[in-house]
Amino acid sequence: MIRLAIADDLDAIAALHREARATYYRDRLPEDEYDGAEELARSRAAWGSAVAEGRVLCAVRDGVIAGVAASGVRDGVMQLSQLHVAPALWRRGVGSELHRACVDAWREGGVTDVRLDVYEHNTRAQAFYAARGWEPDPDVPRGSTHLVLRLTLAPSAE
Template sequence: MAEEVAAERRGRRPGNRHGSRGVPLPVIRTALASDLDAIAALHTRARATYYRGRVPEEAYAGETEAARAREGWERAVARPAAQGQVLCAERDGRVTGVAAFLTADGVTTLTQLHVDPDQWRRGTGAALHAACLAAWRRAGIERVRLEVYEHNLRAQAFYASHGWRPDPAGTPAGSHRTLWLEVGPASGE
Protein backbone atom coordinates (compact mmCIF):
# COMPACT_ATOMS: atom_id res chain seq x y z
CA MET A 1 0.00 0.00 0.00
CA ALA A 2 2.82 2.42 0.83
CA GLU A 3 4.30 1.79 -2.64
CA GLU A 4 0.95 2.64 -4.25
CA VAL A 5 0.60 5.87 -2.26
CA ALA A 6 4.17 6.92 -3.11
CA ALA A 7 3.63 6.04 -6.77
CA GLU A 8 0.39 8.04 -6.87
CA ARG A 9 2.14 11.06 -5.35
CA ARG A 10 4.77 10.90 -8.10
CA GLY A 11 1.99 10.73 -10.69
CA ARG A 12 2.76 7.08 -11.46
CA ARG A 13 0.23 4.30 -11.51
CA PRO A 14 1.19 1.10 -9.68
CA GLY A 15 0.22 -2.30 -10.96
CA ASN A 16 1.40 -5.15 -13.13
CA ARG A 17 4.87 -4.36 -14.41
CA HIS A 18 4.75 -6.76 -17.41
CA GLY A 19 2.28 -7.06 -20.26
CA SER A 20 0.84 -10.22 -21.76
CA ARG A 21 3.91 -10.67 -23.99
CA GLY A 22 6.31 -10.45 -21.04
CA VAL A 23 7.44 -6.99 -22.16
CA PRO A 24 7.82 -4.58 -19.24
CA LEU A 25 4.92 -2.15 -19.16
CA PRO A 26 5.65 1.54 -19.32
CA VAL A 27 5.34 3.75 -16.29
CA ILE A 28 2.18 5.86 -16.57
CA ARG A 29 2.37 9.30 -15.02
CA THR A 30 0.85 12.74 -15.20
CA ALA A 31 2.39 14.81 -17.99
CA LEU A 32 4.58 17.75 -17.03
CA ALA A 33 5.41 20.97 -18.84
CA SER A 34 8.92 19.57 -19.32
CA ASP A 35 7.38 16.77 -21.45
CA LEU A 36 5.86 19.12 -24.04
CA ASP A 37 8.56 18.83 -26.73
CA ALA A 38 8.57 15.03 -26.47
CA ILE A 39 4.76 14.88 -26.51
CA ALA A 40 4.48 17.17 -29.55
CA ALA A 41 7.09 15.18 -31.48
CA LEU A 42 5.42 11.87 -30.60
CA HIS A 43 2.03 13.33 -31.61
CA THR A 44 3.42 14.21 -35.05
CA ARG A 45 5.07 10.80 -35.59
CA ALA A 46 1.93 8.93 -34.59
CA ARG A 47 -0.39 11.04 -36.75
CA ALA A 48 1.88 10.61 -39.76
CA THR A 49 1.16 6.86 -39.75
CA TYR A 50 -2.51 7.33 -40.56
CA TYR A 51 -2.59 10.71 -42.32
CA ARG A 52 0.34 10.17 -44.73
CA GLY A 53 -0.97 9.80 -48.26
CA ARG A 54 -4.47 10.93 -47.24
CA VAL A 55 -3.97 14.57 -46.29
CA PRO A 56 -1.24 17.04 -47.23
CA GLU A 57 1.87 16.63 -45.05
CA GLU A 58 1.63 20.29 -44.00
CA ALA A 59 -1.67 19.41 -42.27
CA TYR A 60 -0.02 17.02 -39.80
CA ALA A 61 3.73 17.63 -39.87
CA GLY A 62 4.40 21.14 -41.11
CA GLU A 63 5.93 23.84 -38.91
CA THR A 64 2.62 25.64 -38.41
CA GLU A 65 0.85 22.42 -37.43
CA ALA A 66 3.69 21.36 -35.12
CA ALA A 67 3.52 24.72 -33.32
CA ARG A 68 -0.28 24.49 -33.10
CA ALA A 69 -0.08 20.97 -31.70
CA ARG A 70 2.49 21.97 -29.09
CA GLU A 71 0.33 24.91 -27.99
CA GLY A 72 -2.66 22.58 -27.70
CA TRP A 73 -0.68 20.15 -25.56
CA GLU A 74 0.60 23.04 -23.45
CA ARG A 75 -3.00 24.11 -22.73
CA ALA A 76 -4.01 20.52 -21.96
CA VAL A 77 -1.12 19.95 -19.54
CA ALA A 78 -1.92 23.23 -17.74
CA ARG A 79 -5.64 22.45 -17.50
CA PRO A 80 -7.12 22.09 -13.98
CA ALA A 81 -7.46 18.42 -13.00
CA ALA A 82 -11.25 18.79 -12.66
CA GLN A 83 -11.41 19.52 -16.40
CA GLY A 84 -9.26 16.61 -17.55
CA GLN A 85 -5.83 15.14 -17.53
CA VAL A 86 -2.82 14.35 -19.73
CA LEU A 87 -1.01 11.09 -19.01
CA CYS A 88 2.37 9.99 -20.36
CA ALA A 89 3.69 6.50 -20.86
CA GLU A 90 7.40 6.38 -20.16
CA ARG A 91 9.88 3.62 -20.85
CA ASP A 92 13.58 3.94 -20.02
CA GLY A 93 13.15 7.67 -19.34
CA ARG A 94 11.55 8.34 -22.73
CA VAL A 95 7.93 9.37 -23.41
CA THR A 96 6.51 6.55 -25.54
CA GLY A 97 2.82 7.37 -25.42
CA VAL A 98 0.37 10.05 -24.37
CA ALA A 99 -3.35 10.24 -23.63
CA ALA A 100 -5.53 13.23 -22.84
CA PHE A 101 -9.13 13.62 -21.82
CA LEU A 102 -11.33 16.62 -21.20
CA THR A 103 -14.63 17.05 -19.39
CA ALA A 104 -16.72 19.97 -20.63
CA ASP A 105 -20.46 20.59 -20.38
CA GLY A 106 -20.92 17.27 -18.59
CA VAL A 107 -19.33 15.20 -21.38
CA THR A 108 -15.95 13.53 -21.02
CA THR A 109 -13.99 13.07 -24.24
CA LEU A 110 -10.82 11.09 -24.81
CA THR A 111 -9.26 13.76 -27.00
CA GLN A 112 -5.93 12.07 -27.75
CA LEU A 113 -4.29 8.69 -27.37
CA HIS A 114 -1.02 8.28 -29.26
CA VAL A 115 1.72 5.68 -29.04
CA ASP A 116 5.10 6.16 -30.66
CA PRO A 117 5.02 3.84 -33.70
CA ASP A 118 8.25 2.12 -32.60
CA GLN A 119 6.42 1.12 -29.40
CA TRP A 120 3.32 -0.43 -30.98
CA ARG A 121 2.24 -3.85 -29.70
CA ARG A 122 4.19 -3.46 -26.44
CA GLY A 123 1.27 -2.66 -24.11
CA THR A 124 1.72 1.11 -24.11
CA GLY A 125 -1.72 1.97 -25.50
CA ALA A 126 -3.43 -0.55 -23.23
CA ALA A 127 -1.59 0.82 -20.19
CA LEU A 128 -2.59 4.39 -21.07
CA HIS A 129 -6.19 3.31 -21.67
CA ALA A 130 -6.29 1.47 -18.33
CA ALA A 131 -4.96 4.57 -16.54
CA CYS A 132 -7.62 6.74 -18.18
CA LEU A 133 -10.30 4.23 -17.24
CA ALA A 134 -9.12 4.25 -13.62
CA ALA A 135 -9.19 8.07 -13.56
CA TRP A 136 -12.72 8.12 -15.01
CA ARG A 137 -13.91 5.62 -12.41
CA ARG A 138 -12.34 7.64 -9.57
CA ALA A 139 -14.14 10.73 -10.89
CA GLY A 140 -17.47 8.89 -11.18
CA ILE A 141 -17.58 9.30 -14.96
CA GLU A 142 -19.93 6.77 -16.50
CA ARG A 143 -19.63 7.41 -20.23
CA VAL A 144 -16.82 8.72 -22.44
CA ARG A 145 -16.73 9.68 -26.12
CA LEU A 146 -13.98 9.95 -28.68
CA GLU A 147 -13.57 10.68 -32.37
CA VAL A 148 -11.30 8.49 -34.47
CA TYR A 149 -10.12 9.19 -38.02
CA GLU A 150 -12.14 7.02 -40.41
CA HIS A 151 -9.00 5.63 -42.11
CA ASN A 152 -7.20 4.84 -38.85
CA LEU A 153 -8.24 1.20 -38.77
CA ARG A 154 -5.52 0.28 -36.25
CA ALA A 155 -6.98 2.72 -33.71
CA GLN A 156 -10.53 1.60 -34.43
CA ALA A 157 -9.56 -2.03 -33.75
CA PHE A 158 -7.76 -0.99 -30.54
CA TYR A 159 -10.79 0.91 -29.27
CA ALA A 160 -13.21 -1.91 -30.18
CA SER A 161 -11.02 -4.36 -28.26
CA HIS A 162 -11.34 -2.09 -25.22
CA GLY A 163 -15.14 -1.90 -25.36
CA TRP A 164 -15.71 1.29 -27.36
CA ARG A 165 -18.81 1.17 -29.56
CA PRO A 166 -19.93 3.30 -32.52
CA ASP A 167 -22.26 6.20 -31.83
CA PRO A 168 -25.77 4.67 -31.87
CA ALA A 169 -26.97 7.60 -33.97
CA GLY A 170 -24.29 6.71 -36.51
CA THR A 171 -23.50 10.37 -36.99
CA PRO A 172 -20.05 10.88 -38.51
CA ALA A 173 -18.01 13.88 -37.37
CA GLY A 174 -16.60 14.90 -40.75
CA SER A 175 -13.76 12.47 -41.54
CA HIS A 176 -13.99 10.99 -38.04
CA ARG A 177 -16.24 8.41 -36.41
CA THR A 178 -17.65 8.93 -32.93
CA LEU A 179 -17.27 6.09 -30.44
CA TRP A 180 -18.61 5.73 -26.89
CA LEU A 181 -17.43 3.75 -23.89
CA GLU A 182 -19.67 2.81 -20.98
CA VAL A 183 -17.16 3.02 -18.13
CA GLY A 184 -18.88 0.84 -15.54
CA PRO A 185 -17.36 -0.26 -12.24
CA ALA A 186 -13.96 -1.90 -11.95
CA SER A 187 -14.08 -5.68 -12.07
CA GLY A 188 -14.68 -7.10 -8.65
CA GLU A 189 -16.76 -4.12 -7.50
Protein backbone atom coordinates in the same frame (compact mmCIF):
# COMPACT_ATOMS: atom_id res chain seq x y z
CA MET B 1 5.14 3.59 -15.62
CA ILE B 2 2.20 5.96 -16.10
CA ARG B 3 2.40 9.48 -14.70
CA LEU B 4 0.97 12.94 -15.19
CA ALA B 5 2.76 14.99 -17.80
CA ILE B 6 4.74 18.05 -16.73
CA ALA B 7 5.77 21.14 -18.68
CA ASP B 8 9.26 19.69 -19.27
CA ASP B 9 7.62 16.85 -21.26
CA LEU B 10 6.13 19.14 -23.91
CA ASP B 11 8.88 18.73 -26.53
CA ALA B 12 8.76 14.93 -26.28
CA ILE B 13 4.93 14.90 -26.33
CA ALA B 14 4.77 17.14 -29.40
CA ALA B 15 7.35 15.01 -31.23
CA LEU B 16 5.56 11.76 -30.38
CA HIS B 17 2.21 13.24 -31.48
CA ARG B 18 3.71 14.40 -34.77
CA GLU B 19 5.26 11.00 -35.49
CA ALA B 20 2.12 9.06 -34.62
CA ARG B 21 -0.20 11.30 -36.66
CA ALA B 22 2.06 11.04 -39.69
CA THR B 23 1.57 7.25 -39.73
CA TYR B 24 -2.17 7.48 -40.36
CA TYR B 25 -2.48 10.81 -42.20
CA ARG B 26 0.43 10.36 -44.63
CA ASP B 27 -0.81 9.87 -48.20
CA ARG B 28 -4.36 10.70 -47.08
CA LEU B 29 -4.13 14.40 -46.22
CA PRO B 30 -1.92 17.19 -47.50
CA GLU B 31 1.24 17.21 -45.38
CA ASP B 32 0.66 20.80 -44.21
CA GLU B 33 -2.56 19.68 -42.50
CA TYR B 34 -0.73 17.38 -40.09
CA ASP B 35 2.95 18.30 -40.34
CA GLY B 36 3.06 21.93 -41.47
CA ALA B 37 4.54 24.66 -39.28
CA GLU B 38 1.13 26.17 -38.49
CA GLU B 39 -0.38 22.83 -37.50
CA LEU B 40 2.64 21.89 -35.39
CA ALA B 41 2.43 25.22 -33.53
CA ARG B 42 -1.32 24.74 -32.95
CA SER B 43 -0.76 21.18 -31.75
CA ARG B 44 2.04 22.19 -29.39
CA ALA B 45 -0.10 24.96 -27.90
CA ALA B 46 -3.01 22.55 -27.37
CA TRP B 47 -0.74 20.00 -25.68
CA GLY B 48 0.75 22.78 -23.54
CA SER B 49 -2.71 23.78 -22.33
CA ALA B 50 -3.72 20.19 -21.63
CA VAL B 51 -0.51 19.55 -19.70
CA ALA B 52 -0.97 22.75 -17.67
CA GLU B 53 -4.54 21.66 -16.83
CA GLY B 54 -3.35 18.23 -15.63
CA ARG B 55 -5.21 16.35 -18.38
CA VAL B 56 -2.29 14.42 -19.91
CA LEU B 57 -0.93 11.04 -18.87
CA CYS B 58 2.45 9.79 -20.07
CA ALA B 59 3.65 6.23 -20.40
CA VAL B 60 7.37 6.17 -19.70
CA ARG B 61 9.69 3.36 -20.77
CA ASP B 62 13.40 3.44 -19.97
CA GLY B 63 13.14 7.11 -19.08
CA VAL B 64 11.55 8.08 -22.41
CA ILE B 65 7.95 9.06 -23.10
CA ALA B 66 6.54 6.13 -25.04
CA GLY B 67 2.90 7.20 -25.18
CA VAL B 68 0.50 9.95 -24.18
CA ALA B 69 -3.21 10.28 -23.52
CA ALA B 70 -5.30 13.38 -22.95
CA SER B 71 -8.89 13.62 -21.84
CA GLY B 72 -11.26 16.24 -20.57
CA VAL B 73 -14.86 17.35 -20.54
CA ARG B 74 -16.22 18.92 -23.74
CA ASP B 75 -19.86 19.87 -24.13
CA GLY B 76 -20.62 18.17 -20.83
CA VAL B 77 -19.18 14.79 -21.87
CA MET B 78 -15.81 13.27 -21.05
CA GLN B 79 -13.70 13.01 -24.21
CA LEU B 80 -10.60 10.96 -24.84
CA SER B 81 -9.09 13.59 -27.12
CA GLN B 82 -5.71 11.96 -27.73
CA LEU B 83 -4.05 8.59 -27.24
CA HIS B 84 -0.78 8.09 -29.09
CA VAL B 85 2.06 5.60 -28.78
CA ALA B 86 5.46 5.94 -30.43
CA PRO B 87 5.13 3.77 -33.56
CA ALA B 88 8.34 1.89 -32.71
CA LEU B 89 6.58 0.66 -29.55
CA TRP B 90 3.25 -0.39 -31.01
CA ARG B 91 1.90 -3.75 -29.85
CA ARG B 92 4.02 -3.77 -26.70
CA GLY B 93 1.31 -2.88 -24.19
CA VAL B 94 1.95 0.86 -23.94
CA GLY B 95 -1.44 1.85 -25.37
CA SER B 96 -3.23 -0.73 -23.25
CA GLU B 97 -1.57 0.56 -20.11
CA LEU B 98 -2.44 4.16 -20.96
CA HIS B 99 -6.02 3.19 -21.74
CA ARG B 100 -6.36 1.33 -18.41
CA ALA B 101 -5.01 4.37 -16.55
CA CYS B 102 -7.57 6.61 -18.28
CA VAL B 103 -10.43 4.22 -17.49
CA ASP B 104 -9.31 3.99 -13.86
CA ALA B 105 -9.18 7.79 -13.57
CA TRP B 106 -12.60 8.19 -15.20
CA ARG B 107 -14.17 5.62 -12.90
CA GLU B 108 -12.54 7.22 -9.88
CA GLY B 109 -14.06 10.53 -10.99
CA GLY B 110 -17.52 8.99 -11.38
CA VAL B 111 -17.49 9.12 -15.19
CA THR B 112 -19.67 6.50 -16.85
CA ASP B 113 -19.74 7.72 -20.46
CA VAL B 114 -16.74 8.68 -22.62
CA ARG B 115 -16.49 9.62 -26.28
CA LEU B 116 -13.68 9.85 -28.79
CA ASP B 117 -13.21 10.67 -32.46
CA VAL B 118 -11.06 8.33 -34.54
CA TYR B 119 -9.87 8.95 -38.09
CA GLU B 120 -11.88 6.80 -40.50
CA HIS B 121 -8.75 5.37 -42.16
CA ASN B 122 -7.00 4.57 -38.88
CA THR B 123 -8.21 0.99 -38.74
CA ARG B 124 -5.44 -0.02 -36.32
CA ALA B 125 -6.78 2.46 -33.75
CA GLN B 126 -10.36 1.42 -34.42
CA ALA B 127 -9.47 -2.21 -33.70
CA PHE B 128 -7.62 -1.16 -30.52
CA TYR B 129 -10.67 0.70 -29.22
CA ALA B 130 -13.16 -1.99 -30.26
CA ALA B 131 -11.15 -4.59 -28.32
CA ARG B 132 -11.60 -2.41 -25.23
CA GLY B 133 -15.35 -2.03 -25.53
CA TRP B 134 -15.71 1.18 -27.55
CA GLU B 135 -18.66 1.18 -29.95
CA PRO B 136 -20.02 3.62 -32.53
CA ASP B 137 -21.98 6.31 -30.70
CA PRO B 138 -25.61 6.14 -31.86
CA ASP B 139 -26.31 9.62 -30.43
CA VAL B 140 -23.63 11.49 -32.38
CA PRO B 141 -23.56 11.64 -36.16
CA ARG B 142 -20.38 10.59 -37.88
CA GLY B 143 -18.07 13.44 -38.81
CA SER B 144 -16.84 13.89 -42.36
CA THR B 145 -13.52 12.08 -41.74
CA HIS B 146 -13.90 10.73 -38.21
CA LEU B 147 -16.00 8.12 -36.45
CA VAL B 148 -17.41 8.91 -33.02
CA LEU B 149 -17.04 6.07 -30.53
CA ARG B 150 -18.46 5.73 -27.03
CA LEU B 151 -17.38 3.73 -24.02
CA THR B 152 -19.86 3.07 -21.26
CA LEU B 153 -18.22 2.33 -17.91
CA ALA B 154 -19.72 0.49 -15.01
CA PRO B 155 -19.48 2.57 -11.83
CA SER B 156 -16.48 1.92 -9.64
CA ALA B 157 -17.09 -0.86 -7.11
CA GLU B 158 -15.95 0.40 -3.73
